[in-house]
Amino acid sequence: MTLVPVPRSLRPTQRAIAFAESLILQVCRAAPDPAYLKRLRTQFARQGIRAAVAQHDTPALFNWLVEVASYQGISDAIAWTFMEEHGRVTWADLHAAFARDPACPKLASFAAFCGCRYRKASRTCAHPEHFPGCPLPRHPLRKGSLNQAAYALYLFLKDGCRGDLVAWIDAQLAAADWPGAPDRAQRMREALLRPLAGVHGFGPKVASMALSDLLLGTDPKREHWLTTGAGLIVVDTLVHNWLHRTGILHRLDAEHAYGPACYQSGGCAEIIEAVASRIDARQFNPAFPAVFPRYLQKAIWAFCAENGLGICNGNRIDDSHSCADHTCCLSSNCHRIALRSAN
Structure with a gap:
């Protein structure tokens, strides 16, 4: 040890x-x-998350991550009930929305999305002139922040990860790895958390929770993943x-x-x-x-x-x-x- x-x-x-x-x-x-x-690995095998990692299936991992984010700030039972009654936003939903080439400049890229400021209750945002045609508010999520989280994550995976979350994780961890360094785990952890800090709705708590489970529960042969997930x-x-x-x-x-x-x-x-x-x-x-x-x-x-x-x-x-x-x-x-x- x-x-x-x-x-x-x-x-x-x-x-x-x-x-x-x-x-x-x-x-x-x-x-x-x-x-x-x-227990974690059995659960992920049953949910198809282990297969999604093996197949580099970013849409499936997006769907799971967005659901994880939906549990923040409220009891799991209430969050789950809301999603069961109103549905979940998926990669396919957002892919279809972006295929219609939305006019709002905030949806042009991940870098541009910062400052969207959509508010579900007041139906306001940073560019109200584009609000009537914007696809972001149309998803019936529990609060507007979750709509922003879904779109921010989608754009991050498309732009920052080039559509392959698993490959991005592998590359980030490999670049941060200093074998034998006493702060090795910390370096690799920060290599994931720092970029994700810019994704709306994925602060340290949510990102750590999702990534820890993903890294520990999907591929025991990936030593980089296990070391980082454990920390x-x-x-x-x-x-x-x-x-x-x-x-x-x-x-x-x-x-x-x-x-x-x-x-x-x-x-x-x-x-x-x-x-x-x-x-x-x-x-x-x-x-x-x-x-x-x-x-x-x-x-x-x-x-x-x-x-x-x-x-x-x-x-x-x-x-x-x-x-x-x-x-x-x-x-x-x-x-x-x-x-x-x-x-």
């Missing part, structure tokens, strides 16, 4: 990292999931709030509001990555990568989520006061910091 050096922003706090390691290891043992990769961390409110309540953020002098700061230097993602370099994930399944930040993040989420162990969340804890659950397996070490003290 190769240890990743503790990031510079966290180096003065080795004891705090050890504290975080102890708590996260306890969480991993409380909610073990040795079948995580097997992609999804920080939602459950994960962020747990890091706050336990005192990990406080001990690391890394307290911040939930949002973009979670992915910045010294934020939640970097903390989990630093701890992952100290916990050999093969103890949970010998087939796992030794350094597996995504697995640690999933364990924290499962510890908190209602459809996991449901132990540490706002439904169980009055966030205006310290947690009073002394039956929790973390109770002897957790700092029990009231969440609202961070606001």
Whole structure:
């Protein structure tokens, strides 16, 4: 197992990292999931995503990615029900729309699309003179931002990836790979996340969630994909709030509001990555990568989520006061910091 050096922003706090390691290891043992990769790969085989990767089927991968993006900001059940009732936007839908040569200059290319500013409720956009003939608002998606996300992703795949997402991923990872470098996984991760940051609706959380599953769940023979996917961390409110309540953020002098700061230097993602370099994930399944930040993040989420162990969340804890659950397996070490003290 190769240890990743503790990031510079966290180096003065080795004891705090050890504290975080102890708590996260306890969480991993409380909610073990040795079948995580097997379950993910079985699911993707059943959905046809593994075949889509093997065949470089970008339209099929687009359809899947757009659906993944549709789950953000709302419960999975509500998002799924809306899509079942109103339908999903597909590559074929957008291919047909662009075949009609829309007049709006925002639809000319991926670079031009920035600043579309479509609003579903007010039916406004950056070029209202083209609104009546624009195909973008015609798809009955849950909110206007998802319409923009679909069109931005389509244009990114056409322009930035030259129509082949799998080949683009392979090329990006190969160019960023420095064999033996301690920050190898980080370099490859950023080679994917930075370009995708320009795609409307695919911020760090959504992009990390989709890419991690895709890279881990489709082709076990692609070592670049496995290493990168293992390092992609999804920080939602459950994960962020747990890091706050336990005192990990406080001990690391890394307290911040939930949002973009979670992915910045010294934020939640970097903390989990630093701890992952100290916990050999093969103890949970010998087939796992030794350094597996995504697995640690999933364990924290499962510890908190209602459809996991449901132990540490706002439904169980009055966030205006310290947690009073002394039956929790973390109770002897957790700092029990009231969440609202961070606001």
